[in-house]
Amino acid sequence: MSRPDADSKLTACHDCDLLMRVRLEGEGRACCPRCGALVRRYGAQRQDAELALLLTGVIAFLLANVYPVVTLEAAGARSAATLWQTVVALERQGMLSVAMLVMFTGIVMPSLELGSMLYVRLPLAFGHVPRGFPWLMRLKILTRPWCMVEVFLLGILVSLVKLVSLATVHVGVGLLALFALIMLMAATASRFNPEDLWERYQQCRATA
Structure with a gap:
């Protein structure tokens, strides 16, 4: 043998x-x-591509939270709202449960998933061992099912269709960034392989 x-x-x-x-x-x-x-x-090129997708996703997430999602014009009045302003507006209108759901699925969970993976991948790319690696890998598995940006985006599109007859709707940079974020997170998830990260983690520990 x-x-x-x-x-x-x-x-x-x-x-x-x-x-x-x-x-x-x-x-x-x-x-x-x-x-x-x-x-x-x-291969190293595959790891570089995954890191590039992740960094681009972080940029898209920041743009989606900084710039307005939509801008409405009605009766001479103009209003724009970011994701966080949408959460605040829902809470002020007495829809606390909806506001918490929007914040949880559209802001908190995507930030946890992107932040944890960025914290893990950046040190490994430079040969360093990230602290709390096993815990962060478990966090990645737990957050992925709750990261439902696409469902939140679908709700926005349905709302826009209903608002077209009442006001002039302008698509904001935040909405375009949400589209890009969904595509980037899907591409990152399709390339995610825990075995590769664990192997890289073991290699970095052995050489540390």
Whole structure:
């Protein structure tokens, strides 16, 4: 019986559960020999692309919270509202539960997910060990199901359709940033692989 390659890693296929040894070196991708499903992508370029998507997502999130989502013009009056101003307005109108839901799904959870991943990935990219790494990885798994920016955006679009007949509606930079944030978070989630982060974490600990 041949001795397993020390540079290879025992990995299970996500589709057919076949156990195989994958040799990770250079740039490339590993596919299952039985069903052909993609098992792993690896390489420094992939990690750089994930970090770039994450940083762009952080910028889009900041723009979505700083600039107005929509601007309304009716009877000569003009009003604009950011995400946070929307939460405050809902609370003042007695809809505290709706305001808390908007703040939770549109502001708090996305900021926790983006912030935790940025805190983890930036030090690992420069070969440093981030403190609290295991706890932050668990936080990432917990926050992802509650990060529902797309549902919040759908509610905004429905509201805009109803407001068109009552006032002139101008799309703000914040709404465009929300669109970009959804696309960037979806792209980041599709590339997220906990195994890669744990391997990088172990490598940084070994060289620290």
